[in-house]
Amino acid sequence: MTGRIDEDHAASLKAFVVLSKAYKTVMDRAVKDMKQYGLSPSEFMILEVLYTKGRIPLQQIGEKVLVTSGSITYNVDKLEKKGFLKRIPCEEDRRVIYADITAKGREQFDLIFPKHTSTIHSLARGLSLEEKREVIELLKKWGKGAEHDN
Numbered sequence: 001m002t003g004r005i006d007e008d009h010a011a012s013l014k015a016f017v018v019l020s021k022a023y024k025t026v027m028d029r030a031v032k033d034m035k036q037y038g039l040s041p042s043e044f045m046i047l048e049v050l051y052t053k054g055r056i057p058l059q060q061i062g063e064k065v066l067v068t069s070g071s072i073t074y075n076v077d078k079l080e081k082k083g084f085l086k087r088i089p090c091e092e093d094r095r096v097i098y099a100d101i102t103a104k105g106r107e108q109f110d111l112i113f114p115k116h117t118s119t120i121h122s123l124a125r126g127l128s129l130e131e132k133r134e135v136i137e138l139l140k141k142w143g144k145g146a147e148h149d150n
Contacts, residue, residue, distance in 0.1 A: 026123050029119070029123055030119070030120060030123070033115075033116055033119045033120075034116070037108075037112050037116075040075070040078075042065070042067045042071055042075045043075050043078060043079055044116075045065035045066065045067060046061055046065055046067065046072070046075055046076065046079060046085075046099070047079060047084060047085070047101065047105060047109055048065075048109075048113070049061060049064045049065055050085060050099060050100060050101040050105070051101055051105075051106065051109045051113060054100070054101075055088065055098045055099070055100040056098065056099060056100075057090070057096050057097065057098055057099075058072065058073075058076065058087070058097050058098070058099050059096070061076075061099060076099055079105070083102060083104045083105070084101065084102060084104060084105030084108060085099050085100060085101050085102055085105055086099075086100055086102050087099060088100055
């Protein structure tokens with residue numbers, strides 16, 4: 001390929017740059033919101049999963065949140081010390097440990113989650129409901145296509 005790129009390649013690059021900038025702006029605002037509740041983004045995301053999905057094996061938390069597996073244990077330890085979650089051994093398989101939100105964690109998140117949801121909603125105020133649905137489908141399609149591209 002010469003120094004010039006075709007229109008399709010240029011559009012791919014432009015889409016990537018726009019997505020990256022939008023992601024950074026939205027995530028910076030979302031992280032600022034999470035931190036105001038005294039939680040790191042990782043702690044917040046772990047609690048959010050437990051709050052919305054219920055008890056889950058520790059090994060599966062990393063799949064549900066944007067947290068590296070190495071920091072899951074560290075963040076679970078911190079949340080356990082704060083009294084927001086507890087570890088529960090699986091009776092059928094001793095290798096499996098569940099994480100579950102405590103009453104204190106649920107009570108705290110009952111206060112936090114509606115505010116956080118409103119903040120995230122306000123970050124998307126430039127889009128109509130139909131546009132949000134379209135963005136969701138397009139980003140899923142992009143992500144799935146990228147998974148299969150080597």
